[in-house]
Amino acid sequence: MNILADIISATVLFAIPLLLVALGGMFSERSGIINIALDGIMIIGALLGCHTLKWLDPAVTAGNLGSQVAVMIAILVAGVAGIALSLLLAFSAINLRADQTIGGTALNMFAPAFSIVLTWAILGQGQTTMTLPTWVRIVQNNFGKEASGTFGDMLVFKSLYATHFLCIILFAAAVILLYKTKFGLRLRACGEHPQAADSVGINVYKMRYAGVMISGFLGGIGGMSFVFAVGGFQSEVAGYGFLALAVMIFGNWKPWSILGAAFFFSFFRVIGNYASSIPFMPKLSNVEGVTTYLWPSIPYVVTVILLILTSKRSRAPKAEGIPYDKGQR
Amino acid sequence: MKKSIISILAAVISIVAGLVLGLVVVMATGSDAAISWSCFTAMLTSGFSSMAKLAKVLYQAAPLIMTGLSVGFAFKTGLFNIGAPGQYLMGAFVALVGAIQFQLSWPICIIAAMIAGALWGALPGLAKAYFNVNEVITSIMLNWIGLFIVNISLMNMPKMLPPHWVPSPIKDRTASLKYANPDGIIPKMGMDEFFGSPYINISIIIAILFAVVIYIILNRTTFGYELKACGHNRESARYAGINAKRNIILSMCIAGALSGVGGALYYLSGEADYNILKVLQANGFNGIPVALLATSNPLGIIFSALFISYIQVGGEAMQPHFATEVIDIIVSVIIYLAAFTLLTKGLLSKVIKFNDGKDANAEPKPAEKNTGKENGK
Structure with missing residues (x-):
């Protein structure tokens, strides 16, 4: 039973970064900008979030600052850091009409390198691993209860972080923003037919900036939640930004489908991680490297297969990736 | 010919900008400016320092x-x-x-x-x-x-x-x-x-x-x-x-x-x-x-x-003072700038056109217009 609780809570835990980052990608692409820089945005968010946590650590352990308040500050820093990096993409893609994929690739290369250099500078030469303070996780004590070890207890408190609650709020906000507001309608128009949007007085550049910045915010927070999920930060997010893009494509650029896709992918990732302790998985004990290399490849293989299988019904925003030129109507 | 000169110039500009940012990063993250500077110059000269x-x-x-x-x-x-x-x-x-x-x-x-x-x-x-x-x-x-x-x-x-x-x-x-x-x-x-x-x-x-x-x-x-x-x-x-x-x-x-x-x-x-x-x-x-x-x-x-x-x-040559990833930062800046080479190229061709505008005769002009249109897209 315990392994079932483990699998469910881990699936939720890893679905959160995928969901947040994929929603970010959705806002960007719905506005017409391909944001391949999400991987780099996650790294920058995680980097600054982790350093914020480290910086707040003395205050929290001394009892001057509530632990979850500190976590919320770190999450906010991560989101703002993500916005900062996304602005670089927005500038090159919107103002300079540069190739969006190449600009994003540059940022993806910049983020981990910058992260390593900065971490060296702060922690000392050769130090690249950042660990999380123990007070980050929400435990029974936060609610004034004792750990009981029951199934429900294991399920809820095995790995509970502030991002769990934040994710629900952000998802609801994203759905409402995209479908129930004027802003969302305008954003979608810019991704489908920017010329038409412009002709009715919508500022395409502004909307696209907004789309990319929302994706930066969600991407940065997603990076932080990834760190919560794996328990530490080593200047990389294991290609999660790209997996999130695949989740977004698989979710057909729609929030509810993305929610399903995120859980689906996360489930495969968790199966990959727990494969060696799941009874019905083959053991392959005479093969070396199964747990380090074979099972972790499952989510990537599933991604490729699913992308191919679902490509027929996939419908991308029509104007994504095409720079908008005001003079060309 | 002129087109390739402009391409080379655009590349050189990207490289210089990348190196400048690399220098800024090294200076900002290093503890001692003198060490940072010597590391940076070592990085720039190391490749030619010996046959090996x-x-x-x-x-x-x-x-x-x-x-x-x-x-x-x-x-x-x-x-x-x-x-x-x-x-x-x-x-x-x-x-x-x-x-x-x-x-x-x-x-x-x-x-x-x-x-x-x-x-x-x-x-x-x-x-x-x-x-x-x-x-x-x-x-x-x-x-x-x-x-x-x-x-x-x-x-x-x-x-x-x-x-x-x-x-x-x-x-x-x-x-x-x-x-x-x-x-x-x-x-x-x-x-x-x-x-x-x-x-x-x-x-x-x-x-x-x-x-x-x-x-x-x-x-x-x-x-x-x-x-x-x-x-x-x-x-x-x-x-x-x-x-x-x-x-x-x-x-x-x-x-x-x-x-x-x-x-x-x-x-x-x-x-x-x-x-x-x-x-x-x-x-x-x-x-x-x-x-x-x-x-x-x-x-x-x-x-x-x-x-x-x-x-x-x-x-x-920058180790052990700096992570070799400084190079990745420089390279990423170069890619970022290369992503909008079209813009830098457009600016450059304007400057160059302005310089040799006098001795250019009527014939090359339509060709230039064509490339201009391509760049505009």
């Missing part, structure tokens, strides 16, 4: 030329081959397996690597042509899948690891070709004595030959013309009777083959063993800046690869 260092620059440039050609060739045909690291890795793997497991000689290993890279490159090409799946996402996934396949295979091939050849406990890398199969090492032709470094071999010459061949294919053959036509506008190419699907797959195959050869050139030197780590090789990714700096011109790629290799060798 120069040999290393040339040795590392060879795989970069190949991956640069791979990315550049795909760019010319309208595809973004971010799968170069995976294809490079597959080439390296097959070359090493050929050399160590099957004791083949180096030319056969290189050809095997070429085929392996081509097959790995064909996968995203097939997905793109028949299912219209974005090649960028599939390529990135295939990079990781390739890494997992290669690592798990090597871990389970005892003949590939050092203990099989020399008494050694090391099991996290492939056996050195010096012990396993000297025939598998790319010949040095006496260059090692001339440079005083074991790194140098004829791989740089092989890579330059490939660059020339690709240049000829792209610019002097019907096949290359068709590929470029597909890159410019797929619909109109199809209207002109060009088989777009076939061309997507073929150009991804060729791009993959080039990366595969790159992996073989690097690992068949006898000086590099493949480390079984959960990290993708930087040589594959660095094909992207190499191609962008040269605006995908195969002959320009030779020089941009030499440059990237030069600052990478320089990056080693």
Whole structure:
């Protein structure tokens, strides 16, 4: 039973970064900008979030600052850091009409390198691993209860972080923003037919900036939640930004489908991680490297297969990736 | 002629901007400005400081030329081959397996690597042509899948690891070709004595030959013309009777083959063993800046690869004060700026036009207008 609780809570835990980052990608692409820089945005968010946590650590352990308040500050820093990096993409893609994929690739290369250099500078030469303070996780004590070890207890408190609650709020906000507001309608128009949007007085550049910045915010927070999920930060997010893009494509650029896709992918990732302790998985004990290399490849293989299988019904925003030129109507 | 001068100028501007930002980062993160400055100058001069260092620059440039050609060739045909690291890795793997497991000689290993890279490159090409799946996402996934396949295979091939050849406990890398199969090492032709470094071999010459061949294919053959036509506008190419699907797959195959050869050139030197780590090789990714700096011109790629290799060798001189990733920061700035070379080029051509406006006669002007329109898009 315990392994079932483990699998469910881990699936939720890893679905959160995928969901947040994929929603970010959705806002960007719905506005017409391909944001391949999400991987780099996650790294920058995680980097600054982790350093914020480290910086707040003395205050929290001394009892001057509530632990979850500190976590919320770190999450906010991560989101703002993500916005900062996304602005670089927005500038090159919107103002300079540069190739969006190449600009994003540059940022993806910049983020981990910058992260390593900065971490060296702060922690000392050769130090690249950042660990999380123990007070980050929400435990029974936060609610004034004792750990009981029951199934429900294991399920809820095995790995509970502030991002769990934040994710629900952000998802609801994203759905409402995209479908129930004027802003969302305008954003979608810019991704489908920017010329038409412009002709009715919508500022395409502004909307696209907004789309990319929302994706930066969600991407940065997603990076932080990834760190919560794996328990530490080593200047990389294991290609999660790209997996999130695949989740977004698989979710057909729609929030509810993305929610399903995120859980689906996360489930495969968790199966990959727990494969060696799941009874019905083959053991392959005479093969070396199964747990380090074979099972972790499952989510990537599933991604490729699913992308191919679902490509027929996939419908991308029509104007994504095409720079908008005001003079060309 | 003028067009190529502008391209070179744009590349130089990107490089200078990248280096300046690198300097800022080094100055900002270093504890002592004097040390930071000396590290930075060491990075800039290290490549020419001795014949041995120069040999290393040339040795590392060879795989970069190949991956640069791979990315550049795909760019010319309208595809973004971010799968170069995976294809490079597959080439390296097959070359090493050929050399160590099957004791083949180096030319056969290189050809095997070429085929392996081509097959790995064909996968995203097939997905793109028949299912219209974005090649960028599939390529990135295939990079990781390739890494997992290669690592798990090597871990389970005892003949590939050092203990099989020399008494050694090391099991996290492939056996050195010096012990396993000297025939598998790319010949040095006496260059090692001339440079005083074991790194140098004829791989740089092989890579330059490939660059020339690709240049000829792209610019002097019907096949290359068709590929470029597909890159410019797929619909109109199809209207002109060009088989777009076939061309997507073929150009991804060729791009993959080039990366595969790159992996073989690097690992068949006898000086590099493949480390079984959960990290993708930087040589594959660095094909992207190499191609962008040269605006995908195969002959320009030779020089941009030499440059990237030069600052990478320089990056080693910055240790232990700074992480070598400072170089990645510089390179990323170069890519970022190269992404909007169109803009810098537009500005440059305005400046240059202004300078020689007097002696220009009426004839070249329409041509300039044309390029201006292309840039505007």
